Amino acid sequence: MRLAGKVALITGGAHGMGAEEARLFAREGAKVAIADIREEDARKVEAQIAEIGGEAMVVLLDVSQEDQWERSVSAVVERFGKLDILVNNAGISGSGESDHQSTEAWDRLMDINAKSVFLGMKHAIPEMKKTGGGAIVNISSISGFVGQEGIHPGYNASKGAVRLITKSAAVQHAKSGIRVNSVHPGMMPPMLTSFQRGDPNREAMMAGVPMGREGQPIEVANAVLFLASDEASYITGTELIVDGGFTAK
Ligand SMILES: NC(=O)c1ccc[n+]([C@@H]2O[C@H](COP(=O)([O-])OP(=O)(O)OC[C@H]3O[C@@H](n4cnc5c(N)ncnc54)[C@H](O)[C@@H]3O)[C@@H](O)[C@H]2O)c1
DSSP states (O other), rough: TTTTTTTEEEETTTTTHHHHHHHHHHHTTTTEEEEOOOOHHHHHHHHHHHHHTTTTTEEEEEEHHHHHHHHHHHHHHHHHHHEEEEEEEEOOSSSSSSTTTTHHHHHHHIIIIIEEEEEHHHHHHHHHHTEEEEEEEEEOGGGSOOOSSOHHHHHHHHHHHHHHHHHHHHHHHGGTTTEEEEEOOOSSOTTTOOOOTHHHHHHHHHTOTTTOOOOHHHHHHHHHHHHSGGGGGOHHHHSEESSSTTTGG
């Protein structure tokens, strides 16, 4: 059990990779707060964790809203006593935006994908300091490394911001015992908000994956688990790419 005794808050934990991370963390002994705007799905993940004898709670959180972050972190500490791990995973896709020059979409992408990470760290780090440290894993993307066709540029900008704010926080909080790293998934099962299988832009990107297949959510969750665990005790400010070789070319 690599997270025995730890308390973790996972944003976007109701669906997709965040849900996989929540279940894996619980199997590894963590108490998990599933923080999302999708209550019904979050409750399902909570029930799945209870079925395996784990402990979880649902926190209704829109990650772009600072007052909701304050409330959510307090609720987790009240229920579980502390906060050791934060996974900033919630996000929306730029491929679901119909107008790729929309300023509203830019603001939405930056608020939900990037500002959220700033807010999450701002409110989680003081709690981590109280117990002498913690681990933060921020979910960026291959879109934080390279540009793509057919998506709103705000997605790349937001994921690039996540990549660099991770390094900023890693440097600034290392002496407090807080490690901060980013994970960069590649071609995964489509997001709720992204273009779906069969879309020409997605298929063109798929053709560029050296391993020739989509990643599985558990393959990303395992990377997140490693960085969140004490096995990564000397690793901070790094970028772990999980993309079947997409960005290696
Ligand atoms: N799926 C991919 O191909 C892919 C690739 C690279 C990176 N990513 C990144 O991985 C992360 C997870 O992606 P996924 O594929 O699991 O997506 P998903 O769409 O399956 O799940 C995203 C979750 O985030 C939640 N969410 C959305 N907006 C929110 C908000 N404002 N507040 C709180 N929760 C909110 C959703 O309700 C959902 O539960 C995202 O940050 C995404 O950008 C995904």
